[in-house]
Amino acid sequence: MKIEDKVAVVTGAASGIGKAVAQSLVSRGARAVAMADLTDSVHKWTEELNKEAGRTVATAFQGDVSNTEFRQHVFTETAKIGIPRICVPAAGILRDAMAVKIDKETGKSELYSEDLFRLVLEVNLMHPAYWSMQMMAGIAEHRLTENLGKWSSEEEIQGVAVIIGSVSSRGNRGQVSYSSAKSGLGAVAKTLNAEGAYYGIQTKIIHPGFVETPMIGQLPDGMFEQQLRQLVPIDRMIKPEEIASTIVHMVENPIISGPIWADGGMPPMT
Numbered sequence: 001m002k003i004e005d006k007v008a009v010v011t012g013a014a015s016g017i018g019k020a021v022a023q024s025l026v027s028r029g030a031r032a033v034a035m036a037d038l039t040d041s042v043h044k045w046t047e048e049l050n051k052e053a054g055r056t057v058a059t060a061f062q063g064d065v066s067n068t069e070f071r072q073h074v075f076t077e078t079a080k081i082g083i084p085r086i087c088v089p090a091a092g093i094l095r096d097a098m099a100v101k102i103d104k105e106t107g108k109s110e111l112y113s114e115d116l117f118r119l120v121l122e123v124n125l126m127h128p129a130y131w132s133m134q135m136m137a138g139i140a141e142h143r144l145t146e147n148l149g150k151w152s153s154e155e156e157i158q159g160v161a162v163i164i165g166s167v168s169s170r171g172n173r174g175q176v177s178y179s180s181a182k183s184g185l186g187a188v189a190k191t192l193n194a195e196g197a198y199y200g201i202q203t204k205i206i207h208p209g210f211v212e213t214p215m216i217g218q219l220p221d222g223m224f225e226q227q228l229r230q231l232v233p234i235d236r237m238i239k240p241e242e243i244a245s246t247i248v249h250m251v252e253n254p255i256i257s258g259p260i261w262a263d264g265g266m267p268p269m270t
């Protein structure tokens with residue numbers, strides 16, 4: 001699907017991959033990009049992006065992507081400019097800890113926190129599913145009002161969602177919640193892709209490896225250099241712009257269904 005003149009919604013847009021995706025969409029001529037993020041820096045980045053573009057193309061929305069009203073507000077406001085046809089729900093969090101920890105002194109075990117597990121599932125699994133579904137709902141309703149039935153291949157693709165998985169979706173020590181959420185996203189993408197075909201909407205998933213963003217900054221000091229770098233055949237971290245350009249390609253090219261492994265050749269970690 002051509003990006004030029006399309007309306008897009010990007011979450012996690014104040015940092016890392018989301019921010020790079022928003023920049024790429026603007027540079028490809030998107031008509032509007034809704035930039036959603038929890039942090040107030042989303043306002044600053046939106047202003048900078050508009051200044052760089054020399055036009056008002058990006059709009060900041062500050063809020064929690066797990067919140068239903070916030071999600072609906074972003075889509076309703078954005079649809080005033082045009083129906084969102086690109087969705088990249090990139091917001092994500094890490095809450096890593098071993099599944100079971102044993103206190104050697106007391107001999108007692110501690111299980112991974114249920115509250116953290118729920119939080120990670122809400123943000124990393126449910127949010128990408130629901131934001132992609134919200135885009136599908138808008139396009140489906142619009143087709144109904146236009147008396148358009150089942151999509152035909154003579155039409156342009158009507159919408160594309162690109163969901164961000166992870167190499168951790170294959171399972172990883174210390175990431176019981178994160179890997180479960182990322183693994184579940186594979187099924188979300190396949191299901192929405194199958195259901196969305198009726199409306200001409202594609203849902204795809206990309207699995208990045210280690211990407212140089214503040215999220216990776218949460219790893220213990222020196223961990224990438226000392227332990228992880230040797231697992232990556234390209235012998236470096238991936239840049240957020242490289243993931244963004246792959247995502248843009250996935251949006252533009254209808255024959256790519258994904259999953260795309262954008263991991264620099266990294267084998268499974270478990």
Ligand SMILES: NC(=O)c1ccc[n+]([C@@H]2O[C@H](COP(=O)([O-])OP(=O)(O)OC[C@H]3O[C@@H](n4cnc5c(N)ncnc54)[C@H](O)[C@@H]3O)[C@@H](O)[C@H]2O)c1
Binds near residue numbers: 089123209
């Ligand atoms: N960095 C990596 O190595 C890597 C690898 C694989 C997958 N990913 C995935 O890529 C996506 C982007 O990660 P990143 O590396 O750019 O991370 P990042 O920490 O740089 O950015 C994540 C953004 O999401 C926002 N966010 C978090 N929770 C939110 C919430 N509840 N509501 C609204 N915004 C929220 C944060 O404020 C932040 O701006 C995530 O889904 C992450 O799991 C990252």
